[in-house]
Amino acid sequence: MKKKLVVLTGAGISAESGIKTFRDGDGLWEGHDVMDVASPEGWHRNPELVLDFYNQRRRQLKEVKPNSGHRELAQLQIHYDVHIITQNVDDLHERAGSKKVLHLHGELLKVRSTKNPKFILEWEGDLNLGDTDSFNNQLRPNIVWFGESVPAFDEALTITESADYFAVIGTSLQVYPAAGLIAFVPPHVPVFYIDPKPIQIPDLRNTLETFPLVASEGVLQLKNRLLAEFQ
Template sequence: MWDTISDKLRKAEKIVFVTGAGISQESGIPTFRGKDGLWRKYDPMKLATIDAFYEDPKLVWEWYEERRQNILNASPNSGHVAITELEKFKQVSILTQNIDGLHQRAGSTNVYELHGSIITIKCTVCDFKNKITSRFLQLPPLCKCGNILRPDVVWFGEALPQDAWESAMVQASTCDTMIVVGTSLEVSPANLLPVYAKQNGAIIIEVNVEQTHMSSSMDLSLRESAAKALPGLVDTISGS
């Protein structure tokens, strides 16, 4: 089976990666649903919903500022770098649930952030949006219009950014290989992306240290971390 998949991977023209928190874990960024995940320590309803934000914006901002500093101190790992290297040989797109920007920092050029970015802020009222360049003097920070700024991330109960999601559906529906990395795909609508790829006849490979509810529908599942599995997988695809 592996020989057949290897042959198809080498012939692949368009490869789409769907990535989640697992790929960044080895860069020191905690996952959400793993055994040491953030949601085992914190209540997401108090930190990652619009209601929680309006109830206590300072608390929510303090939590996101701590996470942002951790992310800024992290570096891309060999999994991120391997995906970047693959761009030399294939057409590559990344549909990521991560908000850490590590794919871009590794050098990947075609990244769609489905859940937004922790490096970006936006106003709760006007259309202001910008990258965060320094620490805030006060929390919660205020927009020039006088209203509260918020992290530009997707919270529970919110829709994905329409442009990013529409692009993701197109990418998934037109690829011949999809590699699902470090995500259990328990969150909708991102869990539909492999379905779109399968409808196009794509090979779907899962890279995850744990079995997921999607594993049975994969053509191949690699029970390794992204940092360990992806360099070898990329060598297979590039024919190295």
């Protein structure tokens, strides 16, 4: 039976494909205050702005490709049972070939009803005011905005608690509850941390190996490190 490698990924791994992040800058996401485009208040204040913002992100997603970090993680599936828990809303892990991907913060290529969170549709084009579910309720991006609950967190917790190895890649570990997952890694499980600006992880009970590198370079080193078991 393959050992389980659980990987928590953040914006850093997608940034190398050309998808911008706001956490490394001044709180702006593609020129917008994040609370204007990623909060229920922003949606109620100006839904057209929010829809246009995500329409542009959806178009941008079609123009970028998975990078070597995404691809190397997918290749690790040959030897490991790889479960990716991502804070990213893009589909680059899937396009690189990863089979088990859990999106904590939603998915850009899906929309949902404003009245029924379980009514979710695949959606690759633009979403506009007037696009509704079968009960005439407006559709919205299937994104977990600031202040909203994270429906996938319980599943992420279960996956984390059964890890044989746990890796953190390209995330500042500042966004909760995602950042809190590391506290649920079993104490005997080694943790690998890949980030060009790694932070101190307080109260970590696990053996920690840090790779102060961009995601693509760090994942390659992690891959070599893990595959050494098979040599």
